Amino acid sequence: MLSKKELLIKYNESGPRYTSYPPATFFDSKFSNSDHERHVIESNNENPSNISIYIHIPFCPQICHFCGCTTESGYTKPFLERYVDAVIKEINHVAKKIDKKRKVTQVHWGGGTPNAISYRYIEKITNKLYDEFKFASSYEMAIECNPAHLEFRHIELLKKFGFNRISLGIQDFRDDVLEAINRKPSKHKIEDIVSKIKSEGFTGTNIDLVYGLPLQTVSSFKKTVERAIELQTERLVTFSYAHVPSVLPRQKILEKIGFPNSNDKASMYENSYKKFVSSGYISIGMDHYSLPEDEFAIALKNKNLHRNFQGYCTRETTGQVYAFGASAISQLSSAYSQNIKNAAQYIKAIETNNLAIFRGYSVTKEQKVIRDVINNLMCNYYVDFNDIAVNNEISINKLYDIIDFSYENFDEFVNDGILEISNNKINVYENGRLFTRNIAMKFDPLVKKNIGTYSKTI
């Protein structure tokens, strides 16, 4: 039997992250505004009926060299104002096509750094959402915040506007690591920020950490994890640094400093997993952790955790995603549609056409089935093929046909002690969870045809 480290090295191949299926690399530039509009109207009769909203603010006062997000710096106040007006115009146009009886269960603000724009703009957009949509009583509204730009009074304002969750991008507590990636440290002590968030009555705080960054060592990342645990936030994420300089040239700068080697990166993952779990956190998906009483942990226990571009969600909060802003991706039952990435071009398109779609994908019935299998695997480490066949109203033989399934395809995983497979069910063992992306790839006809460029799976 291979050791954990040997397995990590063996399965560290290139593969999709499966935040969507098919992955965004397959989106088609022929997909137009009118395709999006048609799918928005159709989505009123598709499941889930809940509405998730994503607002993208693609601006950061300073760009971190490791960052994989779509973001820009050097913007002016009038430009920002035009951007906010464009987002409001886009919301206005799309909301008119959405059935008024449907309810918003989830709103996520991402970026960029949404907490670095004027709070007047945040209020303006949230007010527009309240005007246009009916909100479920237990809706969730979250915002990604860079602590370098977060003041205590901002936390109070966010609460006042109706936010109930804050995600803090910490990445690492060490100032030299942050400096190496061109990132300012937190303005206030993180401990004080988390206390303030709690005292304001937010229902949840999340922390993002990244391992594999320049200057990080196995022992320094251990300390970062220990400090994160002391904060006792409801949720935590440890992202594996994704280095794709061919797509993100800014990341090339980091090559001059160098990265921890893959052995050390594997140890960072493994040590943090052990530390989080032994400290009472529940491991969710590949890289998330939550306190046992958090709804993610409860959903995982009940095998009904879901995932969309905004991250994990529960059956209560999951919805079809309507996304607004430059580069934002809507995730409807039958289609993905992405807006123009460049903010100036996005504004121009919205000002002239109300919409700014530059690519998208109409998901086929077969792909919905594959998506279901991969989502179940990625979220719950478990697939019951009978359930998937029933949910998609097809026979189990048809399902096996679509996912090109044979038991022998999984022999290597079984021999490596990663999973068990029998009676139309796959169950990934706890020590096989890190290889979920590799397992998902076995169901993916696009990967089997060797199409696409991806980062490493681990």
Ligand SMILES: C[S@@+](CC[C@H](N)C(=O)[O-])C[C@H]1O[C@@H](n2cnc3c(N)ncnc32)[C@H](O)[C@@H]1O
């Ligand atoms: C939009 S950013 C965070 C929001 C905010 N701008 C900040 O920096 O705190 C979302 C998260 O993606 C993660 N991330 C960004 N680039 C990444 C990369 N190349 N590899 C892995 N994780 C990355 C970081 O942890 C980051 O906090």
Ligand code: SF4
């Ligand atoms: S990590 Fe956050 S602050 Fe840094 S460039 Fe990316 S989005 Fe901006």
